[in-house]
Structure formats: structure tokens, C-alpha cells
Amino acid sequence: xKRCWDDGAEHLLRELAPQxxxxxxxxFRDFTAAExxxxxxxxxxxxxxxxxxxxxxxxxxxIQVAGRRMTDHQRSESARRRRETDAALHFGYxxxxxxxxxxxxxxxxxxxxxxCCHPALTPxxxxxxxxxxxxxxxxxxxxxxxxxxxxxxxxxxxxxxxxIKASGVPFSMPTEKERAERLRSALHVLYLIFNEGYTxxxxxxxxxxxxxxxxxxxxxAVQALLPExxxxxxxxxLMLLTDARRAARSGPNGELIPLAEQDRSLWDxxxxxxxVALVTAALPKGAVGPYQLQAAVAAVHDEAARVEDTxxxxxxxxxxxQRRMSDNPMVELNYAVAxxxxxxxxxxxxxxxxxxxxxxxxxxHRLDAVWAHLQEMAGDGEAAMESYRIAAGRTTSQxxxxxxxxxxxxxxxxxxxRSSS
Numbered sequence: 001x002k003r004c005w006d007d008g009a010e011h012l013l014r015e016l017a018p019q020x021x022x023x024x025x026x027x028f029r030d031f032t033a034a035e036x037x038x039x040x041x042x043x044x045x046x047x048x049x050x051x052x053x054x055x056x057x058x059x060x061x062x063i064q065v066a067g068r069r070m071t072d073h074q075r076s077e078s079a080r081r082r083r084e085t086d087a088a089l090h091f092g093y094x095x096x097x098x099x100x101x102x103x104x105x106x107x108x109x110x111x112x113x114x115x116c117c118h119p120a121l122t123p124x125x126x127x128x129x130x131x132x133x134x135x136x137x138x139x140x141x142x143x144x145x146x147x148x149x150x151x152x153x154x155x156x157x158x159x160x161x162x163x164i165k166a167s168g169v170p171f172s173m174p175t176e177k178e179r180a181e182r183l184r185s186a187l188h189v190l191y192l193i194f195n196e197g198y199t200x201x202x203x204x205x206x207x208x209x210x211x212x213x214x215x216x217x218x219x220x221a222v223q224a225l226l227p228e229x230x231x232x233x234x235x236x237x238l239m240l241l242t243d244a245r246r247a248a249r250s251g252p253n254g255e256l257i258p259l260a261e262q263d264r265s266l267w268d269x270x271x272x273x274x275x276v277a278l279v280t281a282a283l284p285k286g287a288v289g290p291y292q293l294q295a296a297v298a299a300v301h302d303e304a305a306r307v308e309d310t311x312x313x314x315x316x317x318x319x320x321x322q323r324r325m326s327d328n329p330m331v332e333l334n335y336a337v338a339x340x341x342x343x344x345x346x347x348x349x350x351x352x353x354x355x356x357x358x359x360x361x362x363x364x365h366r367l368d369a370v371w372a373h374l375q376e377m378a379g380d381g382e383a384a385m386e387s388y389r390i391a392a393g394r395t396t397s398q399x400x401x402x403x404x405x406x407x408x409x410x411x412x413x414x415x416x417x418r419s420s421s
């Protein structure tokens with residue numbers, strides 16, 4: 001029986017893509033060719049499913065189509081490759097057939113995640129490849145996340161695929177020792193996928209919920225494998241506590257609503273309760289990592305019934321710990337905001353100015369947006385208005401651009417009204 005095509009089907013394709021890619025790699029052991037075959041299968045689905053309806057087993061359908069593309073690819077290769085394929089078929093080398101229920105197989109997406117984080121790759125290459133294969137991000141989106149040209153990122157991803165192929169790494173869940181070696185990269189990838197879903201780096205939509213929810217799903221799967229790992233618990237807590245605000249982050253027309261102006265009755269209390277419980281359990285376990293600290297900050301925000309109730313001194317203390325652990329400029333930027341909320345806008349502006357002179361966030365719209373916010377707090381409306389405009393010109397997210405331009409326009413109106421009175 002066919003089901004009708006609906007708006008959720010495109011999200012289904014995105015969710016299934018890494019699962020299908022994992023299954024095809026498991027079968028054919030060729031990363032680059034498998035990715036091409038899966039892309040062709042997704043294109044075929046996008047063409048046929050609206051016309052014919054969703055198949056009963058969309059995942060199996062995609063695997064079958066991609067498998068046929070791979071078979072065609074293999075038949076066009078050398079006689080040696082064809083003989084290897086025939087031998088694999090004869091001796092049962094191939095994975096279970098495509099119509100096997102998904103829950104009776106390993107989570108191919110999770111296996112793919114750990115495979116992409118193989119130590120044969122540099123951490124940067126592992127993260128980039130996983131964002132492409134598991135997260136479904138475009139090369140341009142990944143390049144922006146790494147602050148490098150798109151052409152550089154395309155070459156990095158291509159080399160990573162070739163390294164995976166040359167390493168001969170089996171497509172299977174890694175051992176406990178191997179998981180430990182790859183865990184840091186895997187968690188960072190999940191963090192980046194979630195962030196891209198929670199605040200899209202480009203385009204007309206503020207959020208790409210399919211990405212953030214997939215990141216949460218995969219992090220839950222990693223936590224099931226490593227239930228006592230405090231950083232895995234911290235990352236899951238951070239995602240839940242952040243995603244809890246999703247319904248309140250945008251208005252009826254998709255406009256961005258900042259944290260201070262959100263309707264907190266719309267926050268997901270179940271996610272908040274689960275996230276608070278996770279971070280509370282993680283912190284006493286030993287070494288405190290960055291995800292636990294970020295989750296603790298998110299918990300302080302989420303537990304405040306009103307924005308006025310936010311415990312900014314506690315947030316400032318948490319950022320001070322993060323600063324000692326990392327030289328991440330975004331941590332410094334968040335620290336500057338916390339300083340401003342506790343000690344006044346002038347103190348925060350001093351830190352932002354020093355960060356700007358350091359050059360590590362040169363041209364990044366978030367630096368200008370924070371600068372504008374603190375200038376507005378300090379009462380310098382003219383400077384804030386200009387900084388909001390600069391920030392708007394540097395972001396590639398349409399909702400963020402609209403929000404920043406609106407802030408600038410409101411300041412202009414306020415200053416105009418004040419001068420005319």
C-alpha cells in the first residue's frame with residue numbers, strides 16, 4: 001500500500017539519507033561511489049514519490065535503488081573488480097537484503113558516524129566528512145563552519161573519502177577501545193550538526209529541525225552505548241535544554257525571537273527536566289568537559305521563570321571555567337556578554353574590543369551583533385544602530401538578518417523621536 005506524499009516526506013529523505021548511505025557502504029565498501037549512488041536514489045525518490053506515493057518501506061526502496069546504481073557502477077569497472085564482486089556474492093559477503101526491518105539491523109547511521117571519525121583521518125577531516133555524510137550539510141555550509149573557502153573544504157572531504165577507502169576500515173561498530181579513540185570527534189560532529197539545525201547558517205529558515213532532531217537521536221544512541229560517559233551526558237543535556245526553546249524562538253512569520261523576549265510557557269518542560277537531570281548526574285562524575293559546562297549554562301537559563309530571574313553571576317562563573325579550559329573565541333564572546341550582565345555594559349565592551357583586535361572573529365556577524373547589543377545597553381544608540389547594520393550585512397541567515405535590521409530600525413525610530421521631542 002502506498003502512503004500519500006506530504007510535507008514531511010522531504011524531511012524523511014534527509015533522515016534516511018545517512019542510514020541508506022551506511023547500508024550501501026556496508027554492502028559495497030566504496031565510500032565515494034556509494035555516496036553518488038545514494039544521491040541518485042534520493043533524486044529518484046524526490047521525482048517518483050510525489051507521483052506514486054511513499055513506498056511501504058522507504059528505507060528499503062532507497063537501498064534497493066542505490067544498490068542497483070552501485071551494481072551498474074561495478075559492472076562498468078575492470079574484470080578484476082567484477083570477479084571480486086561475484087566472489088562476494090557467492091560467499092555471502094553482502095549485508096542482509098534491503099527489505100530487512102531497520103530495527104533488526106545495527107543503526108547504520110551510528111556506525112557511519114564512528115567510521116567517519118576513524119583515526120586514519122585528521123580531526124578536521126573526520127568532522128568535515130561526517131558533517132557531509134551523516135549530517136547532510138552542503139560543502140558550503142561546512143566550509144562556513146570551519147571558516148575556510150568552499151574549494152578548500154571540497155578537497156578536504158575528497159581526501160577524507162580516499163583515506164577511508166585506502167585504510168580498509170570495516171563497516172561495523174568499533175570496539176570499545178576504538179570508540180574511545182573516536183569519541184571526541186564524533187561528539188564534536190554531533191554538536192555541529194545540532195547547531196546547524198538549531199540556527200541555520202544560511203537561507204530563509206531560522207531552524208532546520210530535521211538536523212537538530214537527528215543530532216539528538218544519534219546522541220541518544222551514543223549515550224546508550226556509553227551510558228556513564230559524562231561528556232556524552234553533557235552533550236545530550238545541552239541539546240535537550242537548548243532544543244526545549246524551539247517553539248518559542250520564532251514568531252508566526254518565522255521571525256527570530258531572542259531569548260530575553262521568548263514566551264517561556266512554550267518551552268518544552270519534559271526536555272528541560274531530562275536535560276537538567278542529565279547534567280546534574282554528569283557533573284559529579286569526574287573531569288568536567290565543555291559540553292557539561294555549556295549544558296549547565298543552558299540549565300541556568302531554562303530554570304529561570306522570567307528573564308529577570310536569570311542567575312547571571314552563576315553563568316559568569318561557568319564561562320570563567322570554560323575560558324580556562326579552551327581558547328575558543330566564541331567562549332570569550334559569551335563571557336563578554338556575561339560580564340556585561342553582571343558588571344555593566346562598559347566592562348563587556350572592553351572585552352569585545354580586545355576580542356575584535358585579536359582578529360580571530362574578524363568579519364563574523366556574531367561579534368558585531370554582540371557589540372551592537374552591548375552598545376545599546378550602554379546607551380550609545382548611534383553606534384549600536386551602525387553595528388546592527390554591519391552584523392546584518394555579514395550573516396547569511398535571512399531571519400537573523402531581518403532581526404538585526406529590525407533592531408537597527410527601532411533604534412533609528414527611537415533616536416528620531418527623542419530628537420524631535
